Amino acid sequence: MKITCVGGGPASLYFSILMKRQDPSHDITVHERNPAGSTYGWGVTYWAELLDRLREVDPETALAIGADSVSWNAGVAHVRDRSTVQPGDEAFGIGRRRLLELLAERARSLGVRVEYEHEIRPDDLPHADLIVAGDGVNSALRTRHADHFGTDITLGRNSYIWLGTTKVFDSFTFSFQETDHGWIWAYAYRFSNEQSTLVVECSPETLTGLGLDRLDEPDGLALLEKLFDGILDGHALIGRDRADGTPQWLNFRTLTNRTWHHGNLVLLGDAAHTTHYSIGAGTTLALEDAMCLAEALATHPETETALAAYERQRKSDLLRLQSAARHSAQWYENLQRYIDLPPEQMFALLGQRHSPLLPYVPPQLYYRLDRAAGRLEALRRFKRWLGPLLARTSQSRALAARE
Missing domain, CATH: 3.30.9.20 (D-Amino Acid Oxidase; Chain A, domain 2)
Incomplete structure (x- = not known):
């Protein structure tokens, strides 16, 4: 295949790596309009589960990312002049610039052309079998076909x-x-x-x-x-x-799209979806998009079928996380509801901010219930089930309102 990736972020670069590993004869070019080394943000976070996935599909990239990452396994909250500490799962951080350098180096080593200071305009797309729009939340390629994609952007408060x-x-x-x-x-x-x-x-x-x-x-x-x-x-x-x-x-922009592909054009990463930064999943989701799209193309010989399979799978995967991100953002928007609790209780509910139940239960009662029953697997299953259900209901209401 001849593949053109527009945007040189983690999603496009990692997708190009995976496609070259599948078939070195793929002709792949990644176009980035900015100079090499210029990027927004500072560091990105991820969890051990992502590193495990990376090891499965490309051990060399996983090794490089892991070697340049730092980790921690505790959180501390300072409220006025009081503090509380809670242990947590191991998490990792890596500089966004360093991550992009590692991915670009790996892509080049496999034969991908990575071209910086090269902007691809929607009216002047190169001929390719597949065009990947990895050009971020402000994607020009997506905007060109906004009506087809059904793009919806909601501003946070x-x-x-x-x-x-x-x-x-x-x-x-x-x-x-x-x-x-x-x-x-x-x-x-x-x-x-x-x-x-x-x-x-x-x-x-x-x-x-x-x-x-x-x-x-x-x-x-x-x-x-x-x-x-x-x-x-x-x-x-x-x-x-x-x-x-x-x-x-x-103000954070929560972006969704009704569909993620149009002909041979497919959306990837923030061009397809965003999740509030407070859950720290943006880069992870971009890399998972890349893995899913590469797997779909390997599994389905017809491009259209592959793109449809990719879209179905990622929309399903994202449903729970999008619900969690929405509730996380709302927790901070309603901080006054929790801030006067004792710090250890406030921090515990901060950790529960993804819960669809929390906004409807008095905070101290939720804290006591969670302490008493939080480890019961039945309750955990109920909370996992309820989140996507509420997300579907919310999306249905939003669509009905627009119609």
């Missing part, structure tokens, strides 16, 4: 900003700080032995009340450093270089 810091956190760290204009909080995790990611989030009222929407980047970072000095230990925050000097506060 809270504002957030991705930052870096030279403070190296030993655990996944939360910090909730109260201001005269409401609560503001940070999630922080290391992605190397020199740097960490720090994501700050707050309500729109807190953003404007503190003036963060009006401050230039140096003044905005200085204010955030003061607010989170308890976890930064004197380390500075690092923003993204922007020509106009403004900080990049965003």
Whole structure:
């Protein structure tokens, strides 16, 4: 096959690797409009299950990613001047730039052409048997056929900003700080032995009340450093270089599509779907998309059949996670409901924020029930069943409203 991948993110690069492993005669080019080494974000997170999957399909890539990752197995939450620590499953972090370097190196070693500073426009697509739109949430290829794909984008209420810091956190760290204009909080995790990611989030009222929407980047970072000095230990925050000097506060966009393929064009990664950053699954889902699409193409000789199988499988896989992400985002949007609980209870419910039951049960009652019955497999099965059911109901209502 001749394959053109538009966008040089993890999904496109890993898909190109897997297709070359399947058949070295595939003619594959990955086009990235930005220069090599320029990428948004700082570090990405993943769990051991992803590394196990990578080992199954491409041990060499898994070895390289694992060798450049750091790990932790505990979380700590700071609420005002109180703290609580809870153990957890082992999690991993790796710099996004380093991850892209490793994937690009591996792809090139297998014969993939990776072309930087080469933008592919929707009106000027090269001839190929398969065109992969891995060009992110703002995908130009998807936008060109938005009506066909049935694209829907929902903006989250809270504002957030991705930052870096030279403070190296030993655990996944939360910090909730109260201001005269409401609560503001940070999630922080290391992605190397020199740097960490720090994501700050707050309500729109807190953003404007503190003036963060009006401050230039140096003044905005200085204010955030003061607010989170308890976890930064004197380390500075690092923003993204922007020509106009403004900080990049965003509202998360939850993106879904009715269908993921159109002729020989298929959506991959954030071009197809997004899940709220608070569940830390974006990169994992992109790589899993790549694995599923490559497997479908290997299993089904007809491209159209393969793309339909890929879409069915990934939509099914994503249903539970999309429900979890939606409830996770809503937990933070309704922080006031939980923040005055004792820190250990608040942190326990923070860990339960994916639950579809939590918004409907008084927090202290949920905490007591979860402590009493959280380890019962029957309850776990019920919660796993109920999440997708509520997600389907919500999607049906949304479609009915649009119609």
